[in-house]
Amino acid sequence: MSRIVNELDRVVIRFAGDSGDGMQLTGDRFTQEAAVFGNDLSTLPNFPAEIRAPQGTIPGVSSFQLHFANYDILTPGDRPDVLVAMNPAALKANLGDLPKGATIIVDTHDFTKRNLTKVGYETDPLAGDELDEFSVHALDLTGMTVEAVREFELSRKDAARCKNMFALGLVSWLYGREVAGTEDYLRGKFAKLPTIRDANIAALRAGWNFGETTETFAVSYVVKPAPVPAGRYRNITGNTALSYGIVAAGQLSGLPVLLGAYPITPASDILHELSKHKSFGVTTFQAEDEIAAMGATVGAAFGGSLAVTATSGPGIALKSEAIGLAVMTELPMVIVDVQRGGPSTGLPTKTEQSDLLQVMYGRNGEAPVPVVAAQSPSDCFDAAIEAARIAVTYRTPVMLLSDGYLANGSEPWAIPDVSDLPRIDPDFATGPNRVSTSSQTQGAGETAEEPDEFWPYLRDPETLARPWAIPGTPGLEHRIGGLEKGDGHGNISYEPANHDLMVRTRQAKIDRIARSLPPLEVDDPTGDADVLVIGWGSTYGPIGAACRRVRDAGHSIAQVHLRHVNPLPQDLGEILRRYRRVVCPEMNLGQLSRLLRAEYLVDVQSLTSVRGLPFGAEALCADLLTHVEGASA
Amino acid sequence: MTYVINQDCVDVKDRACVDECPVDCIYEGPRMLYIQPDECVDCGACEPVCPQEAIFYEDDLPEASSGYLAINAQAFAAVGSPGGAGAYGLLAEDHPTVSALEKVN
Secondary structure (H helix, E strand, O other): OOOEEEEEOEEEEEEEEEOOOOHHHHHHHHHHHHHHHOOEEEEEEEOOOOOOOOOOOOOOEEEEEEEEEOOOOOOOOOOOOEEEEOOHHHHHHHHOOOOOOOEEEEEHHHOOHHHHHHOOOOOOOOOOOOOOOOEEEEEOHHHHHHHHOHHHOOOHHHHHHOHHHHHHHHHHHHOOOOOHHHHHHHHHHOOOOHHHHHHHHHHHHHHHHHHHHOOOOOEEEEEOOOOOOOOOEEEEEHHHHHHHHHHHHHHHHOOOEEEEEOOOOOOHHHHHHHOOOHHHOEEEEEOOOHHHHHHHHHHHHHOOOEEEEEEOHHHHHHHHHHHHHHHHHOOOEEEEEEEOEOOOOOEOOOOOOOOHHHHHHOOOOOOOOOEEEOOOOOHHHHHHHHHHHHHHHHOOEEEEEEEHHHHHOEEEEEOOOHHHOOOOOOOOOOOOOEOOHHHHHHOOOOOOOOOOEOOOEOOOOOOOOOOOOOOOOOOOOOOOOOOOEOOEOOOEOOOHHHHHHHHHHHHHHHHHHHHHOOOOOOEOOOOOOOEEEEEEHHHHHHHHHHHHHHHHOOOOOEEEEEOEEEOOOOOHHHHHHHOOEEEEEEOOOOHHHHHHHHHHOOOOEEEEOOOOOOOOHHHHHHHHHHHHHHHHO | OOEEEOHHHOOOOOOHHHHHOOOOOEEEOOOOEEEOOOOOOOOOOOHHHOOOOOEEEHHHOOHHHOOHHHHHHHOOOOOOOOOOHHHHOOOOOOOHHHHOOOOOO
């Protein structure tokens, strides 16, 4: 029988099921296959915070969305072309996101009266006309899986658990993907459980073969590889990229890395990943709480390590006191905030950008801290190195902002050439830096005296950074602490004029960082745009995709994206004033737009969304078009 | 409070619930399974896995099987709380109401 094979430019697939159905794994495996095939891709895992949410309920639905294409894409996609729903709750929770004509592959096994009632279906949606505008394939995936693995004599529970592999096999067939990579993966994962391993492989193949032999699917699809610059690529999530960035920063600076951290969603992966890299001089310390983790980080920085801590918003709240100490002691460290929905415990597994003002200002006293934000999963690597550069060069704690979407989302990453990465010079103090007053008196009349004492707060005139001396180095003995330092000598000082000077100097040091930043790149292809869209962090993808849509509709629009939120780049004010209207989409209630208004007196328009999910390109495009039309009117 | 198995289990005894129960409180009689109400910890793990939909939280028992709250409890009148179905083995006999039910197949 001949089959129709249609070629598509892009596809968005969403795998959805109960937590425990293995949807994240299914999505991840399909992603890996798409990555090896050479598609550009972007993913959005979306799962409940509970370890085991109530079975079969809508809050318990776990989904994984994958967008893959034969060109470069920026977002995980707004509306799935294909929904794989493993139970009634997964169907109900995701139906609203589907465009007309979408394909739904649904496992009918759990469509029992009780399960339907549980999610609020009074009648079976598969029987009624509710799904008429979709192309529905209602299949007993669980039943077919149990049949396919019967020979392995598993318990029914274990047999039914293989259904995610059956579904993966089927979808792989539908998009002409091989499953060999997943078979290898299963062989590794279940090496110690041969029957489970063989049953999963059998289910995977059975799903693929079902697609091949059934006549349910009249059409299958191909999505060709995306053209990309030559190089070695791998698929990477934001948390992995960020961890690698920290490892790389340790190597580039020649410093041992110490991560002091307490596990918190969605930052825990960084602790997991870095704990694997002892061979690169990385030490990980899982502290008893966030406060101890921050204390260890400050201590490691004092001791001459590249000190890092990784947490989320609630952890930053606990760490803020010790971050203040790090500001006062002027020690280099990177504080990673993988933001999640707040306030309080909030939405642990969902994304938000609402910690910006917290990391900017959430400390007592005037305690300026530089803020660096990553814009895409793979960009977390470069952002981590940049944060380490600022920290070490300017002797200051640096906030590195990621978020739940970047942390768990993945995309292809061109593995960089190590020789292209910037070196970071720790420039440790090696000897005394000042001629003491007593020797000046004694040696009156003589010139070019050798420095004979060490002042820990004698600053570099260019960067205003203080010297970094490893404790225990002879001749460099010094004290630091949380009380105000006297200018230069660093001893405790309560002098009014000294405090005024030190507060202003600490601020001036952070402001000086702007001098080291490259000029901003404004994406304004036509050069005649009236509207500038400015963003920071993970909104980069959705804003870029929305701007493409605005341009495709025949309008001009400019985009600029901030990596450095504190200090702001020197040329930003001029750029903002160049446009008639400035729009700032954020996943909070307008925190960056508030900073920009305060800093530049520019009437920045805020576009906000706090749904725990990234912006959809379609909706954002509609909002931007309103501004484009408003600005030209 | 406890979960309760009703008449839909009779002569079926799928036992999917037995695998799920973390405290091993689901005992097998000759014709149906019974939940020991004193041992049940109300976790609800058994309820969604029953292919017969025969397990209910006691407050949610349908009218037609309201007697099964007592039937589950009375099935243990002779044995009390054995503290684990795996170690105890099969219950010697069903509750009289269950024994009296006509065999369907």
